[in-house]
Amino acid sequence: MRALIVVDVQNDFLPGGSLAVPHGDEIVKPVIDLIEDPTEKWDQVVMTRDWHPHNHISFAKSHNLADFSPITYVSPVEGDDRKIEGTLFPVHCVEGTRGSQLAPEMLEEQKKIGCLIVSKGYLQDREYFSAFNDIWDHHKTELNNYLHCHGIDEVYVVGLAFEYCVKSTAISASKLGYKTTILQKYSKGFLSDEKSMQELKQELAENNVQLA
Ligand SMILES: [Zn+2]
Numbered sequence: 692m693r694a695l696i697v698v699d700v701q702n703d704f705l706p707g708g709s710l711a712v713p714h715g716d717e718i719v720k721p722v723i724d725l726i727e728d729p730t731e732k733w734d735q736v737v738m739t740r741d742w743h744p745h746n747h748i749s750f751a752k753s754h755n756l757a758d759f760s761p762i763t764y765v766s767p768v769e770g771d772d773r774k775i776e777g778t779l780f781p782v783h784c785v786e787g788t789r790g791s792q793l794a795p796e797m798l799e800e801q802k803k804i805g806c807l808i809v810s811k812g813y814l815q816d817r818e819y820f821s822a823f824n825d826i827w828d829h830h831k832t833e834l835n836n837y838l839h840c841h842g843i844d845e846v847y848v849v850g851l852a853f854e855y856c857v858k859s860t861a862i863s864a865s866k867l868g869y870k871t872t873i874l875q876k877y878s879k880g881f882l883s884d885e886k887s888m889q890e891l892k893q894e895l896a897e898n899n900v901q902l903a
Pocket residue numbers: 741742743749783784812
């Protein structure tokens with residue numbers, strides 16, 4: 692059984708938004724066509740959204756630092772002494788704001804087909820990229836259970852942004868045992884140089900994520 696996971700096609704990640712992915716708007720219509728394509732026979736379609744409290748830990752403003760400053764995150768869970776290097780972002784996808792809403796056409800499609808929306812990033816004290824779990828893999832969203840309950844064993848990941856939430860969602864899916872593919876044509880990211888793209892492809896291959 693095959694599922695399509697549409698990652699974070701939200702106003703703040705589109706041109707004009709606070710953390711816009713260049714050309715992010717160009718995938719909206721193609722993704723909707725992909726959802727509607729009768730030859731794909733999707734058993735499930737799931738849409739995800741970044742959904743932060745106004746003072747989220749990933750916002751530079753929450754630390755009185757400049758946007759895109761580096762940060763060292765420490766695990767919010769007692770007994771876990773790991774640290775993860777990260778980047779602080781402009782305020783984006785604050786729950787309930789226009790920026791956090793799915794792109795208008797995508798929201799229309801979501802209502803039409805009535806698919807599940809999975810929110811992530813709503814716990815203030817931790818960053819998320821994957822739609823399955825936080826960066827520490829402590830807190831899990833409902834996504835894995837949902838796919839599991841619907842007999843899904845194969846997932847296709849599309850959306851924004853390629854090297855953040857699309858990549859992390861795909862790697863989580865693969866680690867959880869789903870046969871996982873990112874459809875590159877239906878995803879956009881911030882990376883443009885060849886070297887970073889090669890490193891990204893290497894990381895996906897090491898995690899058994901197919902790129903098609
Ligand atoms: Zn975020």
